[in-house]
Amino acid sequence: MAFEYEKYLRMDKIPHLWCPGCGIGIVLKAMLRSVENVGWDKNDISFVSGIGCTSRAPGYIDCNTLHTTHGRALSFATGVKLAKPDKNLVVFSGDGDATAIGGNHFIHACRRNIDMTLVVVNNNVYGMTGGQHSPTTPIGYKTNTTIYGNIDPTFDICLLAKAAGASYVARATVNKGRVLEKYITKGFQNKGFSVIVATANCHTQFGRKNKMSDPISSRKWIESREIPLEKARTMKAAELKDKVITGEFTTDEAETTFWENYNSPVHEYTEAYAKIIEKVQEK
Amino acid sequence: MSDKINIPEHYERWDADVKVGKNDDKVAIGYWRDGCKGCGICVDLCPKKIWELIEAKDKWNGQVVRMTDASKCIKCMLCEIHCPDFCLKIY
Ligand SMILES: Cc1ncc(C[n+]2csc(CCOP(=O)(O)OP(=O)(O)O)c2C)c(N)n1
Ligand code: SF4
Ligand code: SF4
Ligand code: SF4
Ligand SMILES: [Mg+2]
Numbered sequence: 023m024a025f026e027y028e029k030y031l032r033m034d035k036i037p038h039l040w041c042p043g044c045g046i047g048i049v050l051k052a053m054l055r056s057v058e059n060v061g062w063d064k065n066d067i068s069f070v071s072g073i074g075c076t077s078r079a080p081g082y083i084d085c086n087t088l089h090t091t092h093g094r095a096l097s098f099a100t101g102v103k104l105a106k107p108d109k110n111l112v113v114f115s116g117d118g119d120a121t122a123i124g125g126n127h128f129i130h131a132c133r134r135n136i137d138m139t140l141v142v143v144n145n146n147v148y149g150m151t152g153g154q155h156s157p158t159t160p161i162g163y164k165t166n167t168t169i170y171g172n173i174d175p176t177f178d179i180c181l182l183a184k185a186a187g188a189s190y191v192a193r194a195t196v197n198k199g200r201v202l203e204k205y206i207t208k209g210f211q212n213k214g215f216s217v218i219v220a221t222a223n224c225h226t227q228f229g230r231k232n233k234m235s236d237p238i239s240s241r242k243w244i245e246s247r248e249i250p251l252e253k254a255r256t257m258k259a260a261e262l263k264d265k266v267i268t269g270e271f272t273t274d275e276a277e278t279t280f281w282e283n284y285n286s287p288v289h290e291y292t293e294a295y296a297k298i299i300e301k302v303q304e305k
Numbered sequence: 306m307s308d309k310i311n312i313p314e315h316y317e318r319w320d321a322d323v324k325v326g327k328n329d330d331k332v333a334i335g336y337w338r339d340g341c342k343g344c345g346i347c348v349d350l351c352p353k354k355i356w357e358l359i360e361a362k363d364k365w366n367g368q369v370v371r372m373t374d375a376s377k378c379i380k381c382m383l384c385e386i387h388c389p390d391f392c393l394k395i396y
Contacts, residue, residue: 024335024385024394026311036340037390042366043344047389199386238349 030054030064032084039078043237045196045222049143050079052202052220053112059207068109070099072124074116075150075224076143093124096131099138110210111138117158118148121177125157132186132215139209139216142179145224153227160264164231170302173294179219180271189214191271195221195244205270221248221266310396315339321375332378335394336370343368347384347393353377356384 040046057067064085071077073092080087086109090098099113120128120142131140147165148154155165157177164171183191190212192205202220209216223229223240234240244266251269254262312318312335319334343366348356355377361369378395385393 024311024396027391031391037342040389042342042390043346044389047391048387051386051389051391196387237344237346241346241349 025051025055025058027051027054030057030083030085032082035082038082040075041226041237043223043225043241044075045145045220045224045241046076046079046143048196048199049141049202049220049222050082050114052199053079053114053141053206054083055203056206056210059203060210062110062210066108066110067112068099068102068106069112069114070095070102071114072116072119073150074119074148076114076116076145077119079114093119093122094127095119096124096127096138096140100131100134100136103136103138112210113138113140115140115142116149116156117142117144117146117179118154118156121157121179121182125177129182129186132183132188132217135187135189135214137213137215139206139212139218141206141209142217142219143222144179144219145222145228147224147228149224149227153224153231159228162264163228165228166231170298173289173291173298175289178267179217180267183217184271187215188217189272190216191219192217193219193221193266193268193271195248195266195268196223197241197245197248201268208270221268312394312396313337316394317372319372319375321378323376323378323380325380330380332375332380333394333396334372334375334378335396336372337392338369340390340392341369342366342390343370344389345370346387346389350383350387352381352383353379 067085069080069083069085070088071080072095095113099111103111144158146159153166155168155172159172162171180191180193190209194201205218209218225237225240229235229240234243247266249265249267251267254267310333316335316337321332323330323332348358355374356370357373358368359371385395
């Protein structure tokens, strides 16, 4: 049966500003269904964000909302939670918001294991500001600030969250809205800091630079990189290069060596930089 | 399946008798054209390929969708769950 999103939306603000086919809307819908799943009254929700395309989400939702400063959503949310511990805190961040400018707030929120749910919409780029690379832009991909291909190794947000102490960590893609809903619901139910990473498309900024400028081809790119955790466990580290592992990361104790293999350094930075100089000078 | 169909007046609507698995069922499909951005995700995801992109000169990116044959719908909800713009309702 159809879900009545209108109940939670500020309908005078819809249609939202996101590009046609942007993944953020799909994540927001999964979040609203999760609210219904756990039965929260919308007056008991504080929905907080920083700055970015993702961070526009609270503007569309009819509950207590805070649109704060870039990277600092978790700090404001921590303040709200400490002042009003009975409120249910939900935070939406982009990959830049959560892991670049807000990276320190992020690990410390994990470390504190403060009871709130962070949904990171990871579209591998700074969408809002014109497509600069972010800490999750995969190696080799082009953005406005990595025009010869990115050489910065990526953060795996789930591993980072888990290592820093978040008590529920999961990842799903915007191709699987029902799975996103399941994980966000479990995040809401977890008493502690929950991180759900939604792997999403920004075809407008990231796709455009990498020969997938429409939503469908960007979504298919995401699909082609997805490996469920159970399957990933049976694969070699080399086969997992450039892949996105989806599933729940905190429900059982994963083998440490497995994660070390998966997350080992890709290259030494100065060598990679030298190679890029070489490549550019050849032109 | 549901006795309460809540499709607003301003939605386009298609009703049909359908089969869900082996069972007879009914479907009511609602579509909000004003909200639709013609992204094509519903067209791509529908296993029955019954959403179709059509030209729309009044739209920013020149296209919207239409339902071609509601009687083939299997009520999988894939289109509704993944429309980023709150435009689809399947009852
Ligand atoms: C203190 C500060 N620095 C920089 C900016 C500019 N800025 C706005 S959004 C953004 C990055 C957005 O990227 P991300 O968090 O991934 O969100 P997305 O737009 O991709 O959803 C930046 C750098 C800002 N608004 N404030
Ligand atoms: S720029 Fe990218 S992230 Fe921002 S609305 Fe458009 S597709 Fe979405
Ligand atoms: S519910 Fe499934 S079969 Fe019916 S129109 Fe949507 S995607 Fe197609
Ligand atoms: S998924 Fe939604 S916005 Fe996109 S074409 Fe279909 S109805 Fe329109
Ligand atoms: Mg981003």
